[in-house]
Amino acid sequence: MKTLRNLGVSVVAATAMFGATSVMAEDCETITLGAAISLTGKYATNGVHAKNGYEYAFQKIKENGGVKIAGKCYNFSTIYYDDESKGDRGATLAERLINQDKVQYMLGPYSSGLTKAIAPVTEQYKIPMVEAEGASRSLFNKGYKYLFAVLSTSEQYLASAVTLAAEMAEKEGKDAKSVKVAIAVENDPFSLDIRAGVKEDAEKYGMKVILDEKLPRDLSDMSAILTKVKLLKPDVLVVSGHSKGAATAVRQIGEQRINVPMIAVTHCEAADVVGNFGKSANDILCSTQWAETLSYEDELFGTAAEYEQGFKEAFPEYTDKTVPYQVAQASAAVYVFKDAFERAGSLDKEKVRDAIAATDLTTFYGQIRFSENGNNIAKPMVLRQIQDGKYNVVAPSDFASHKLNWPRKPQ
Amino acid sequence: MDQIIGNIGLLFEFPVVNLKILLDGIMIGALFALAAYGLALVWGVMNVKNLAQGDFVIAGGYVAWTLDQNGIHPFLGIPVAFIVMWIIGWITYKLVIKRVIERDLFTSLLATFGLAIMFAQILNLMFGSDTQSIQLDMPTLYFADGFIDVPMSKLVGVVTALCLAFGVILFMKRSRMGQAIRATAQDARAARVLGIDTDKVYAFTFSLNSAICGAAGAIIVMAWVIQPFYGITYSIRAFVIVTAAGLGNLPGVIAAGLGIGALEQYGSHIFGIGYQQAIAVLLLLLVLFIRLLQQRRKRQVLQ
CATH class of the missing domain: 3.40.50.2300 (Response regulator)
Structure with missing residues (x-):
C-alpha cells in the first residue's frame, strides 16, 4: 500500500514539475491507460526503468500539445499496479484494470514472463496492449491479435x-x-x-x-x-x-x-x-535494443542523443548512468499509442487496434513496423x-x- | 548424457581441475559452515528453526556494501556488520522470537518464514533488486599455469571466517556466558533453577547467531555477489549442514559445510550448474534417510 502511495506522490511531483511548461495542453481530456508493472520483487529495477520511460513519454506528449484525436486534444494518464514480479499477480491485476478500472488500453509489464501471464487476459477482453519489455518469441507464435511489441525478439x-x-x-x-x-x-x-x-x-x-x-x-x-x-x-x-x-x-x-x-x-x-x-x-x-549513439530520430523526442539528454533532465537520478534501453523502449511504446490514436481518429478500441497494427513509424528508438504476430520486424539488434x-x-x-x-x- | 560423460572425462584428463573444484568448494563451504553454525546454536539452545538464516546473511552483506559505497574499507564492514546484525537480531528476538520459543515446531517455522519474506522485501525496497558486490583492489593468485585462481578477496574471506568460527568456539568453551548457553541447551529448567537468566541467554544466543550471519554476509559480498532474494540459498545449505552434522557438533558442522561446498562444485561440474542446488537438497534427503535408519528404534512424540 505504502509503495502505491509513494508512487502516487512521485507521479504527482513529476507532473507538477512539468505543469509549468504545458499550459497549452492543460484543457485536454484524459485517456486512461493501465499497466501492471514490477515495482517490487526481483524485476523491480527494470520495472521502475520501464515506468520512468512511460512517464517521460507522457510528459513529452503533454508538452507538445497532447494527442489530437478528431480535432480534440487528449493527455495520457496511467493507472499503475505493482505485480510484485509474479505472473499470477500480473494476470489478476490485468483483470482488475479491465473490469474494475474500465481501462481500454494497456501498456506492457516488465519481462517476457509477466507479459506471457497478462497477454491471455488482454486478448480475452480484446484490449490492445503495446508492450516494450517482453521479448520472448513465444509471445508471438500464439496468434494474439491485441499484443504488440516495439522491441526486437529475444532470439x-x-x-x-x-x-x-x-x-x-x-x-x-x-x-x-x-x-x-x-x-x-x-x-x-x-x-x-x-x-x-x-x-x-x-x-x-x-x-x-x-x-x-x-x-x-x-x-x-x-x-x-x-x-x-x-x-x-x-x-x-x-x-x-x-x-x-x-x-x-x-x-x-x-x-x-x-x-x-x-x-x-x-x-x-x-x-x-x-x-x-x-x-x-x-x-x-x-x-x-537501443543505444543513444545511434542515428535514429523523430519529431517528438528528437534524436536518440536528445532523448537521453531530455530524459536525464526529467529524471536526475540517471545523471551519472547510461540511460538503459528499457527506458527508451517504454517511451517508444507510448509513442506508438499516440500515433495510432491520431491515425485512428477515434477512441474506439477496435479502430485503435487496427491503427496500431498498421503502424509504420520512425522513432528515436528505431523503425517500428509490426508483423502479423505483433512483433517489431523493422529494427535490428x-x-x-x-x-x-x-x-x-x-x-x-x-x-x-x-x-x-x-x-x-x-x- | 554425453555431456555428463564428457564432463567426467575432463576430470581425469586434467587432474588439476579436481584441485580447482575442491578449492572453490572449500571456499564457499566455509561460509556455508558459518551460517550453519549460527543455526545450530539457535536450534540447539532455543529449539527454534530459523528459516530467516540466509536473510540475515544477505542483510549483513548489505551493511558492508553500504559502508563501502560511503568510502569505508570493506574489511571494516565485517565488524560493523557483526555489530549491526547483533542489534537487529536482538530486536528481532524481543519482537518475535521470544514469543515462539515455548511454542511447537510449526509456530517457530511459520514465524521465521514470515521474517524471511519480510527481510527480503525490506532489503529490496531499500537497496533495489540489483545484484551488488564489492570489488576489492586485490590481486588474484594463480597456480598451475594459471589454472587455479585464488582471488585474495576469497582467501581473506575464508581466513576471516575461520578466525570467527574459532573465536566463537573459544567463547563458548571459556566464557561465563558460553557456559550459561551450554547449560541452557542441556536443560533449560535446570539452568533456571541454578540461577541462569534463560531469557537473557536466549536473547544473547539469537543476537550472536544474527551477528555471525551478518559477518558471513559481509565476507560474501566481497568475494561473491548478493541480491535481496538470495537468502534462501544460504538457508537451505545451513539446514542441510546442521541436519547432517547434528546439533552441538561444531567440528561436524565445519566438516559438513566444507564437504557440501565441494560436493556441490563437483555436482555442478558433472551435471551442469543448474543442478547445484538440487545436489544440496538431494544430500538433505540422503542424510534424513540415513538418520531415519539410525534412529528407527528411538520413539518420540511430536508435540
Missing part, C-alpha cells in the same frame, strides 16, 4: 555475435565451421530464446556448440562453468542471465582470467559491469563492445561507430 539478442565470430574467422582465413561456441544461459523463457537463436545461427554456419549449460535462478557462482570454458577453449562464449548473470560472469571472467576471443553478454548496462568491475569488463560484447570503459557500437556494420577489438585478451 536475435546474441545471434549477431555468432555472425561476427564467423566474419572474424573468415578474415583470419579459417572456415566458419571451425568456430566453437559455448553457451551459458539462465533457465527462463527469455534466455532460452537467446540460446535457441545462437544455436540456430551456429548451425547455419556449421559451428560446433561445445558447451551448453543452464544457469540457476539464484546464481552467485559460475566458476564451475568457467573452468570448463578454460579446458574446452571455445571461440565464442555467450552468457545470458539478466543483471545477476552479467555481474557474476564479468566478475569471475576477470578473476579466472578467461581467455576467449569473443565474449557476449546481455544486460551489461543494467548490471553496470563497467562501474562495478572496471577492467574485467573490457572488450566484452553487450547486446542492446545492436552489439556494443566495452572499449576502455565505454560502450561503442560495433555491429551491425551499418550503424557501427567503432571497430571490433578482436581477439579479446584476458584483462
Whole structure:
C-alpha cells in the first residue's frame, strides 16, 4: 500500500514539475491507460526503468500539445499496479484494470514472463496492449491479435555475435565451421530464446556448440562453468542471465582470467559491469535494443542523443548512468499509442487496434513496423563492445561507430 | 548424457581441475559452515528453526556494501556488520522470537518464514533488486599455469571466517556466558533453577547467531555477489549442514559445510550448474534417510 502511495506522490511531483511548461495542453481530456508493472520483487529495477520511460513519454506528449484525436486534444494518464514480479499477480491485476478500472488500453509489464501471464487476459477482453519489455518469441507464435511489441525478439539478442565470430574467422582465413561456441544461459523463457537463436545461427554456419549449460535462478557462482570454458577453449562464449548473470560472469571472467576471443553478454548496462568491475569488463560484447549513439530520430523526442539528454533532465537520478534501453523502449511504446490514436481518429478500441497494427513509424528508438504476430520486424539488434570503459557500437556494420577489438585478451 | 560423460572425462584428463573444484568448494563451504553454525546454536539452545538464516546473511552483506559505497574499507564492514546484525537480531528476538520459543515446531517455522519474506522485501525496497558486490583492489593468485585462481578477496574471506568460527568456539568453551548457553541447551529448567537468566541467554544466543550471519554476509559480498532474494540459498545449505552434522557438533558442522561446498562444485561440474542446488537438497534427503535408519528404534512424540 505504502509503495502505491509513494508512487502516487512521485507521479504527482513529476507532473507538477512539468505543469509549468504545458499550459497549452492543460484543457485536454484524459485517456486512461493501465499497466501492471514490477515495482517490487526481483524485476523491480527494470520495472521502475520501464515506468520512468512511460512517464517521460507522457510528459513529452503533454508538452507538445497532447494527442489530437478528431480535432480534440487528449493527455495520457496511467493507472499503475505493482505485480510484485509474479505472473499470477500480473494476470489478476490485468483483470482488475479491465473490469474494475474500465481501462481500454494497456501498456506492457516488465519481462517476457509477466507479459506471457497478462497477454491471455488482454486478448480475452480484446484490449490492445503495446508492450516494450517482453521479448520472448513465444509471445508471438500464439496468434494474439491485441499484443504488440516495439522491441526486437529475444532470439536475435546474441545471434549477431555468432555472425561476427564467423566474419572474424573468415578474415583470419579459417572456415566458419571451425568456430566453437559455448553457451551459458539462465533457465527462463527469455534466455532460452537467446540460446535457441545462437544455436540456430551456429548451425547455419556449421559451428560446433561445445558447451551448453543452464544457469540457476539464484546464481552467485559460475566458476564451475568457467573452468570448463578454460579446458574446452571455445571461440565464442555467450552468457545470458539478466543483471545477476552479467555481474557474476564479468566478475569471475576477470578473476579466472578467461581467455576467449569473443565474449557476449546481455544486460551489461543494467548490471553496470563497467562501474562495478572496471577492467574485467573490457572488450566484452553487450547486446542492446537501443543505444543513444545511434542515428535514429523523430519529431517528438528528437534524436536518440536528445532523448537521453531530455530524459536525464526529467529524471536526475540517471545523471551519472547510461540511460538503459528499457527506458527508451517504454517511451517508444507510448509513442506508438499516440500515433495510432491520431491515425485512428477515434477512441474506439477496435479502430485503435487496427491503427496500431498498421503502424509504420520512425522513432528515436528505431523503425517500428509490426508483423502479423505483433512483433517489431523493422529494427535490428545492436552489439556494443566495452572499449576502455565505454560502450561503442560495433555491429551491425551499418550503424557501427567503432571497430571490433578482436581477439579479446584476458584483462 | 554425453555431456555428463564428457564432463567426467575432463576430470581425469586434467587432474588439476579436481584441485580447482575442491578449492572453490572449500571456499564457499566455509561460509556455508558459518551460517550453519549460527543455526545450530539457535536450534540447539532455543529449539527454534530459523528459516530467516540466509536473510540475515544477505542483510549483513548489505551493511558492508553500504559502508563501502560511503568510502569505508570493506574489511571494516565485517565488524560493523557483526555489530549491526547483533542489534537487529536482538530486536528481532524481543519482537518475535521470544514469543515462539515455548511454542511447537510449526509456530517457530511459520514465524521465521514470515521474517524471511519480510527481510527480503525490506532489503529490496531499500537497496533495489540489483545484484551488488564489492570489488576489492586485490590481486588474484594463480597456480598451475594459471589454472587455479585464488582471488585474495576469497582467501581473506575464508581466513576471516575461520578466525570467527574459532573465536566463537573459544567463547563458548571459556566464557561465563558460553557456559550459561551450554547449560541452557542441556536443560533449560535446570539452568533456571541454578540461577541462569534463560531469557537473557536466549536473547544473547539469537543476537550472536544474527551477528555471525551478518559477518558471513559481509565476507560474501566481497568475494561473491548478493541480491535481496538470495537468502534462501544460504538457508537451505545451513539446514542441510546442521541436519547432517547434528546439533552441538561444531567440528561436524565445519566438516559438513566444507564437504557440501565441494560436493556441490563437483555436482555442478558433472551435471551442469543448474543442478547445484538440487545436489544440496538431494544430500538433505540422503542424510534424513540415513538418520531415519539410525534412529528407527528411538520413539518420540511430536508435540
